Amino acid sequence: MIDLCKFCQHKSKASEQLSDSELSAQSDNCAEYRFKKGDRIIRQGTLSSNVVFLREGLVKLHMTGPLHEQIIKLTNGPSYLGLPTTFGDKVNHYSVTAIEDSLVCFIDLNTFKTFIMNNPVFAFELFIELCINELNSYHRCVNRTQKQVSGSLAENLLFFADDIYHSDEFILPLSREELGNLIDASRESVSRTLNEFQNEGLIQIDSKKIILLDKKRLQLISQYG
Amino acid sequence: MIDLCKFCQHKSKASEQLSDSELSAQSDNCAEYRFKKGDRIIRQGTLSSNVVFLREGLVKLHMTGPLHEQIIKLTNGPSYLGLPTTFGDKVNHYSVTAIEDSLVCFIDLNTFKTFIMNNPVFAFELFIELCINELNSYHRCVNRTQKQVSGSLAENLLFFADDIYHSDEFILPLSREELGNLIDASRESVSRTLNEFQNEGLIQIDSKKIILLDKKRLQLISQYG
DNA sequence: ATAACTTTGTGATAGAAATCACAATTGAAT
DNA sequence: ATTCAATTGTGATTTCTATCACAAAGTTAT
Numbered sequence: 001m002i003d004l005c006k007f008c009q010h011k012s013k014a015s016e017q018l019s020d021s022e023l024s025a026q027s028d029n030c031a032e033y034r035f036k037k038g039d040r041i042i043r044q045g046t047l048s049s050n051v052v053f054l055r056e057g058l059v060k061l062h063m064t065g066p067l068h069e070q071i072i073k074l075t076n077g078p079s080y081l082g083l084p085t086t087f088g089d090k091v092n093h094y095s096v097t098a099i100e101d102s103l104v105c106f107i108d109l110n111t112f113k114t115f116i117m118n119n120p121v122f123a124f125e126l127f128i129e130l131c132i133n134e135l136n137s138y139h140r141c142v143n144r145t146q147k148q149v150s151g152s153l154a155e156n157l158l159f160f161a162d163d164i165y166h167s168d169e170f171i172l173p174l175s176r177e178e179l180g181n182l183i184d185a186s187r188e189s190v191s192r193t194l195n196e197f198q199n200e201g202l203i204q205i206d207s208k209k210i211i212l213l214d215k216k217r218l219q220l221i222s223q224y225g
Numbered sequence: 226m227i228d229l230c231k232f233c234q235h236k237s238k239a240s241e242q243l244s245d246s247e248l249s250a251q252s253d254n255c256a257e258y259r260f261k262k263g264d265r266i267i268r269q270g271t272l273s274s275n276v277v278f279l280r281e282g283l284v285k286l287h288m289t290g291p292l293h294e295q296i297i298k299l300t301n302g303p304s305y306l307g308l309p310t311t312f313g314d315k316v317n318h319y320s321v322t323a324i325e326d327s328l329v330c331f332i333d334l335n336t337f338k339t340f341i342m343n344n345p346v347f348a349f350e351l352f353i354e355l356c357i358n359e360l361n362s363y364h365r366c367v368n369r370t371q372k373q374v375s376g377s378l379a380e381n382l383l384f385f386a387d388d389i390y391h392s393d394e395f396i397l398p399l400s401r402e403e404l405g406n407l408i409d410a411s412r413e414s415v416s417r418t419l420n421e422f423q424n425e426g427l428i429q430i431d432s433k434k435i436i437l438l439d440k441k442r443l444q445l446i447s448q449y450g
Numbered sequence: 451a452t453a454a455c456t457t458t459g460t461g462a463t464a465g466a467a468a469t470c471a472c473a474a475t476t477g478a479a480t
Numbered sequence: 481a482t483t484c485a486a487t488t489g490t491g492a493t494t495t496c497t498a499t500c501a502c503a504a505a506g507t508t509a510t
Binding site (some may be wrong): 065066067070072084085086088090117121126127132133134135137139140143144146151184188194222 | 351
């Protein structure tokens with residue numbers, strides 16, 4: 001268990017600022033778990049007692065809204081999960097669920113706090129990360145409220161290809177229902193719109209497998225659709 | 226100009242953690258401005274070069290979406306404005322406009338950074354504030370995407386009464402159009418829904434003046450409408 | 451393999467809200 | 481006071497999407 005964190009290949013930008021002794025302290029106060037696709041990592045409504053760091057994998061942050069479930073965002077590792085829900089309140093305001101097999105570290109809250117208090121560069125990096133997250137959350141919200149189904153769908157297909165899988169061909173890790181929760185549409189509308197995209201030659205669908213055929217046009221739809 | 230900040234009655238929770246010498250340094254590197262209703266305080270797209278602190282007043286954070294303007298949120302003082310846009314990127318991602326006469330302090334960025342680096346309690350307070358902001362932004366987004374016009378409108382009327390004016394009778398500081406930008410509805414829908422509310426005896430409207438008559442029912446509409 | 455359950459596709463219908471169009475009101479400027 | 485511009489109210493129409501209903505296809509378990 002000695003110095004596991006020191007040699008971790010998936011450090012956050014903040015934890016790259018930790019000293020050897022701090023990393024060693026983190027190793028001693030940290031537990032590693034593997035989650036299978038579908039496993040709940042953080043549960044809305046429960047006490048948040050650890051800092052959660054996603055080393056590898058893909059997860060969804062989601063919360064129950066007034067009418068239905070909503071996926072707030074998707075995050076792939078390496079990245080902290082739920083800093084806001086850990087430090088913003090005692091209780092988790094949202095859930096986190098693996099949508100692909102994921103490797104997660106749970107870091108003791110007090111140890112983490114010590115780093116913030118004693119290592120200003122670490123604290124500053126976290127601070128910056130939170131700022132960027134908040135900006136992104138504003139952008140996501142503006143987009144999801146203003147775009148219609150085809151626009152949001154195109155946007156998210158491009159997001160999967162460009163930011164998650166780095167390939168124009170990928171296995172969609174979400175059901176149609178979940179895709180709907182991500183873009184604020186019903187299961188049926190997602191189905192229909194995906195088929196429209198296929199009929200117009202924008203994409204090719206083979207059940208969960210998606211191939212993006214015309215990214216230029218998808219980009220246009222994402223912007224103005 | 227000596228120690229203006231020290232005796233400021235509108236300190237942020239974070240700046241209450243600053244030492245006398247730090248407050249004095251802040252006084253020396255800080256400028257105070259008064260903005261009239263309608264004045265732009267931060268302009269989307271320009272360089273963000275100062276930390277902006279709203280001492281008194283009421284402002285809207287807003288950004289241009291793919292289709293129209295959207296009000297991200299309303300903030301009243303005392304509160305930092307645009308920490309995310311100041312530290313998250315060099316360029317402002319959103320605008321801030323006074324919707325009531327406001328008193329604002331511009332704090333030198335480097336001075337502020339020094340505080341973060343040298344005063345961990347200050348940094349931690351800011352960190353917590355950002356976390357809470359992000360949680361709130363998630364909740365606002367879920368609500369505005371899932372509720373329909375009457376629900377969002379009821380929610381925001383209650384927000385004005387309870388959180389901004391602390392009175393069930395207030396002068397609405399936004400035009401119908403702006404209210405629409407806040408709840409993702411058209412100007413016309415806002416007009417119509419306000420009138421419905423009046424016809425059902427929920428509120429009384431006298432042009433900009435609003436009186437909430439039945440908050441219980443407004444709460445129900447806010448939840449399930 | 452079969453049964454039971456979940457996910458998905460697709461047509462028909464209904465409903466909420468945008469848009470369009472225009473009148474009325476308010477406010478600002480001269 | 482008068483003019484011009486901006487804001488607001490209201491009806492008619494259109495559009496998008498949710499919902500409903502049911503069939504088809506996949507998955508999982510026994």
